[in-house]
Amino acid sequence: MAGGGDAPRVPLRALLRAVNALLQQRRYHAALAVLKGFRNGAVYGAKVRAPHALVMTFLFKSGSLREKLKSIAQATYTHSRNLAYFVFTYKGLMALQSQLQGKKIPFHSFFAACIGGWLVFSENNPINNQIIMYLLSRVLFGLSRLAVEKGYVPQPKQDPFPLIAALTWGTVLWLFEYHRQTLQPSLQSSMTYLYEDSDVWHDVSDFLIYNKTPDSK
Numbered sequence: 001m002a003g004g005g006d007a008p009r010v011p012l013r014a015l016l017r018a019v020n021a022l023l024q025q026r027r028y029h030a031a032l033a034v035l036k037g038f039r040n041g042a043v044y045g046a047k048v049r050a051p052h053a054l055v056m057t058f059l060f061k062s063g064s065l066r067e068k069l070k071s072i073a074q075a076t077y078t079h080s081r082n083l084a085y086f087v088f089t090y091k092g093l094m095a096l097q098s099q100l101q102g103k104k105i106p107f108h109s110f111f112a113a114c115i116g117g118w119l120v121f122s123e124n125n126p127i128n129n130q131i132i133m134y135l136l137s138r139v140l141f142g143l144s145r146l147a148v149e150k151g152y153v154p155q156p157k158q159d160p161f162p163l164i165a166a167l168t169w170g171t172v173l174w175l176f177e178y179h180r181q182t183l184q185p186s187l188q189s190s191m192t193y194l195y196e197d198s199d200v201w202h203d204v205s206d207f208l209i210y211n212k213t214p215d216s217k
Helices: 002-006 009-023 026-060 065-101 106-121 126-149 161-178 185-199 204-209
Strands: none
Touching: 009 026, 026 065, 026 185, 065 106, 065 126, 106 126, 126 185, 161 185
């Protein structure tokens, strides 16, 4: 009886050994790295988007519970899929360029990412828009630091961050007050909640407990 129960496990163990042996083969490393990049892109995209979509949907979107859950699932899927496709494309092109030229050079990274960005993120939808806005701010910070490191811009005598913070908040609130349509919809919703909804209340219920009374939603 014991022997009969163990029999199906032998092929499985053999398969696992074969797969593990394959994963250790250096000649397949580039291709396997592309596949794992796809996996990591999908997982990371889901981890990042799911909690964000959950919070933003239940805070700012109306509709039935079914509609809200569907919106969360769709946003999570789109973010996860796009990031997986991008990592797959980027790593694949990096491996291809390195194979063709026999070595890795800085331009490879820029070129592969440009192609991946064009293929995956060129559609102007809310998910891609948020990802690009997220990256753009970090790119600007990174380029500023690189300019100082390379000597193109003199090292500031004082930390410039307080000035950046002041100008950023000053500009975004000016845009919100006078050119709101230029801001991303999710940012508009957040700022409406913070700066406009806080001007309106009728009694203690929508002053402390609710943002708006159930009847006014």
